[in-house]
Amino acid sequence: MSLLLRLLARYRRAVILTTALVLSFLLMTLQVRHESGVVTFTRQALLFVVSPFIKVTSATIRGVTGTWRDYVDLRALREENKRLQLETTTLKRRLEQLQDQALETQRLERLLAMRQASRAEFLTARVVGKDATNWFKTILLDRGSLEGIRRNQPVLAPDGLVGRVVEVTPSSARVQLLTDPVSAVGGLIQRTRVTGIVSGNLGAGARVRYLPLMADVAVGDEVLTSGMGGVFPKGILIGRITSVERKSGALFQEATLQSAVDLSRLEEVLILTHLDVREGFESGAGSQP
Numbered sequence: 001m002s003l004l005l006r007l008l009a010r011y012r013r014a015v016i017l018t019t020a021l022v023l024s025f026l027l028m029t030l031q032v033r034h035e036s037g038v039v040t041f042t043r044q045a046l047l048f049v050v051s052p053f054i055k056v057t058s059a060t061i062r063g064v065t066g067t068w069r070d071y072v073d074l075r076a077l078r079e080e081n082k083r084l085q086l087e088t089t090t091l092k093r094r095l096e097q098l099q100d101q102a103l104e105t106q107r108l109e110r111l112l113a114m115r116q117a118s119r120a121e122f123l124t125a126r127v128v129g130k131d132a133t134n135w136f137k138t139i140l141l142d143r144g145s146l147e148g149i150r151r152n153q154p155v156l157a158p159d160g161l162v163g164r165v166v167e168v169t170p171s172s173a174r175v176q177l178l179t180d181p182v183s184a185v186g187g188l189i190q191r192t193r194v195t196g197i198v199s200g201n202l203g204a205g206a207r208v209r210y211l212p213l214m215a216d217v218a219v220g221d222e223v224l225t226s227g228m229g230g231v232f233p234k235g236i237l238i239g240r241i242t243s244v245e246r247k248s249g250a251l252f253q254e255a256t257l258q259s260a261v262d263l264s265r266l267e268e269v270l271i272l273t274h275l276d277v278r279e280g281f282e283s284g285a286g287s288q289p
Helices: 002-010 012-033 033-115
Strands: 121-132 137-141 154-157 160-168 173-177 184-188 195-200 204-210 222-225 239-244 252-259 267-274
Touching: 137 160, 137 267, 184 239, 204 239
Parallel strands: 160 239
Antiparallel strands: 121 137, 121 267, 137 173, 154 160, 154 267, 160 173, 184 195, 184 222, 195 204, 204 252, 222 239, 239 252
16 A cells, blocks of 8 residues: 555656546546536536626626716716806806996986986086095096086086086096085075085085074975075985984074985986076976976
């Protein structure tokens, strides 16, 4: 027995090769005689051994493919999102421009209606600068002496009085607003025909001063230009009374005035260049009371 083991150990390569050849021959013989059974067995054995690797490989391929597809789709989605955001921003800006143009058209239509309703001659101007400090309240217009602008010409908006021209250059004009502390406009209470002086405040708004102490002045009364002083024609709406003060011992009463024009939002105005003073605005301008 030990001799046989020594021989096998000595010639083990030859024995293994011979055994493999014999097994191969037997398998071939069996395959020829029992083709379907051996093939089925062989396939089953191979599938049993290989199927786990096939499943793992297939799952890996599906995962990689799905991840790549999601990445590509996500990039495409991000690009589409950026494009849509850009289009949305562009459309918003365009909408804002159209809204601004519509508001400007409305303002210009009101100015045009005011010009057509009055016998006065006007020149339209744009506001290109503002100075609204506590001491001086003025605006700068894009019209000057080259267009016929002169000092002390009244400046109006569709809602009422704005102020007067106080400084002129060839291409621009500075307008003193009625709320300027050094401004003075003759005022007329429309309901009672009581007169006073409208002047600006150091803070904000305007006041009607030098009203007779016993005069009938009430909150809500409209104040027009009185036509006195030779600068402002009679009948231009200045504003409305918001409060009345009767101080003890005072010779006059005073009233707080809310301007009919929102002076902080002016963009276009009308400069009154000529008016028949016999007509005035109270009876000649359809847009004025």
